[in-house]
Amino acid sequence: MKIKKNGEIRTAYFYISPLLTIILLFILIPIVGTFINSLYRDITYLPSRFTGFTNYADLIKLSDFWNSLKFTTLFTAVSVSLETVLGISFALLLKEVFTGRSFLRTILLIPWAIPTAISARLWQLMYNYNYGLLNYFLDITHTGAKVNWLGTAHGAFWAITIADVWKTTPFMTLILLAGLQTIPDELYEQAMVDNATMWKRFLYITLPLLRPALVVALIFRTADALRIFDLVYVLTGGGPAGSTRTVSILGFHYFINGDFGTGSAVSIIIFLLVFIFSFLYIRAWRFKETL
Amino acid sequence: MKEVYVKKILIVVGTIFFTLFVLAPVIWMLFVSLTKDLGFLQGGGVNLTLSNYVNIISNKNLHMLDYLKNSIIISTTVSFLVIFIAGFGAYAITRFNFPGKFTIPLMMLAISIFPQISIAGYLFKIESNLRLINTYPALIFPYTAWTAPLALWILISYFSQIPRELDEAALVDGASRKNILLKIIFPLSTPGLISAFLIVFIACINELLFALLLTTDYRAQTISVGITLFQGLHGEIPWGELMASASLVTVPLIILTLFLQKYIISGLTRGGVKG
Numbered sequence A: 001m002k003i004k005k006n007g008e009i010r011t012a013y014f015y016i017s018p019l020l021t022i023i024l025l026f027i028l029i030p031i032v033g034t035f036i037n038s039l040y041r042d043i044t045y046l047p048s049r050f051t052g053f054t055n056y057a058d059l060i061k062l063s064d065f066w067n068s069l070k071f072t073t074l075f076t077a078v079s080v081s082l083e084t085v086l087g088i089s090f091a092l093l094l095k096e097v098f099t100g101r102s103f104l105r106t107i108l109l110i111p112w113a114i115p116t117a118i119s120a121r122l123w124q125l126m127y128n129y130n131y132g133l134l135n136y137f138l139d140i141t142h143t144g145a146k147v148n149w150l151g152t153a154h155g156a157f158w159a160i161t162i163a164d165v166w167k168t169t170p171f172m173t174l175i176l177l178a179g180l181q182t183i184p185d186e187l188y189e190q191a192m193v194d195n196a197t198m199w200k201r202f203l204y205i206t207l208p209l210l211r212p213a214l215v216v217a218l219i220f221r222t223a224d225a226l227r228i229f230d231l232v233y234v235l236t237g238g239g240p241a242g243s244t245r246t247v248s249i250l251g252f253h254y255f256i257n258g259d260f261g262t263g264s265a266v267s268i269i270i271f272l273l274v275f276i277f278s279f280l281y282i283r284a285w286r287f288k289e290t291l
Numbered sequence B: 001m002k003e004v005y006v007k008k009i010l011i012v013v014g015t016i017f018f019t020l021f022v023l024a025p026v027i028w029m030l031f032v033s034l035t036k037d038l039g040f041l042q043g044g045g046v047n048l049t050l051s052n053y054v055n056i057i058s059n060k061n062l063h064m065l066d067y068l069k070n071s072i073i074i075s076t077t078v079s080f081l082v083i084f085i086a087g088f089g090a091y092a093i094t095r096f097n098f099p100g101k102f103t104i105p106l107m108m109l110a111i112s113i114f115p116q117i118s119i120a121g122y123l124f125k126i127e128s129n130l131r132l133i134n135t136y137p138a139l140i141f142p143y144t145a146w147t148a149p150l151a152l153w154i155l156i157s158y159f160s161q162i163p164r165e166l167d168e169a170a171l172v173d174g175a176s177r178k179n180i181l182l183k184i185i186f187p188l189s190t191p192g193l194i195s196a197f198l199i200v201f202i203a204c205i206n207e208l209l210f211a212l213l214l215t216t217d218y219r220a221q222t223i224s225v226g227i228t229l230f231q232g233l234h235g236e237i238p239w240g241e242l243m244a245s246a247s248l249v250t251v252p253l254i255i256l257t258l259f260l261q262k263y264i265i266s267g268l269t270r271g272g273v274k275g
Helices: A002-037 A054-060 A063-095 A101-108 A116-127 A133-141 A153-180 A185-193 A198-226 A230-235 A247-256 A260-284 B002-033 B038-042 B051-058 B064-095 B103-111 B117-129 B136-159 B164-172 B177-188 B190-206 B209-214 B223-229 B239-259 B261-274
Strands: none
Touching (some): A002 A260, A002 B064, A002 B103, A054 A260, A063 A101, A063 A153, A063 A247, A101 B002, A116 A133, A116 A153, A116 B002, A116 B223, A153 A198, A153 A230, A198 B002, A230 B223, A247 B117, A247 B209, A260 B117, B002 B239, B051 B064, B051 B239, B064 B103, B064 B136, B117 B136, B117 B209, B136 B261, B177 B190, B190 B223, B190 B261, B209 B223
């Protein structure tokens, strides 16, 4: 029996070893490597030198760094809140039985399926001063003057947020819809017998029972939004005047300018920030039960 | 009774908003891709044409078809690799008892939300030293590692639904573990394999940060990079051609998604949240 068990353990490790190897080589070692790099002055064409936490100390003194952190957290808070509200509304809508439901369910995945770089270009066109649908609409309906969406810090913030909400709401909706489907119908029937209003049923049945799915979706989306790169990079490039530079974009700029030490320090900071959420994510749901 | 009407109104308003919200940008993309000049915006007539599509395909300097080819080769290779690697991993996790049985998949779950930037710079350095930059493997390796956790969780959730008695019976009949996985478990979880394949495939098409940093020209750059760097000769963006390129990628992806949505939804809800 003992021998069989040892053999089993060996087979198990053998089967899982390709997975562990590739994760070790291309994710874990690079993260450690990034941390080590962050302790060096490592700039192209200059001799590399160990400087301890100097890169971090320098970053903390830099207003660019604080601005990017501020933008990233503000963007995360606003876009995750908006997509949660929309996600709940869409999920509730899709749970109802009505003509057109299967049509909505079908088109829901479209924004999710479009690559982010492409959806960023799509929205860039939507916001374009001369050719954008938004300004075209403002123009033909005479509801207001054309807006320079991507030209001001304020406009760019909302432009990015709306485009992100568009892209990520389908995912939120799907997760919450899956959550809604676990709520037993009897609860609602009982509440109807008790003459509870629609709003009360939502508040006292739907929301509490949806909470586990909601918490997981929120944590996941928060972590995902904090690391945002591609949408912003394509839509505004971090502009105007660096006002929409996310932490990932800041790090990326250091890398392409050849300053690997500082870029690595920025990367480690965003890594730690996201890591808190990935830790919460694992704790939040009974993932262990599936195993 | 009034509540019934409120509900009806909410459903109608919701449906209209939902449809506009989801479809407006996509329809605008298709529309712009099919117009010659955007004259209709200044009150001119609409000039429907396919010339933007002809241009992006015939103009070899744009390399649109190269980007598309690179994306398809890289994403397909990664998807097959990941299914294989994650398949063996998921089998070990659902069928054997070993130290790490719980820790490993949970660690993978955490890894799947790490920010790409935290490894991109280091990857650039090692790939430069190995002279891998601007090759397919430059992206295939990191993408495989990056998407394997997602596929692992999707496959775990499918494999754990297949009764272990099936394995036991096959073992008694003298089948090897490898054959059980390849000839019994894999065929029985075909929907799971399709689902993992699609999620990984779309994630690879989507990825931008690694691709921008680890590839340098049309010989390895993916379509996401191509669309990102698309620019006219004089700085002005040629919207018609850009949207034609975008449509060229988007339309097949949308069709694929609509036909296989069942698998995608199950992949997203199982792998991401439901566990």
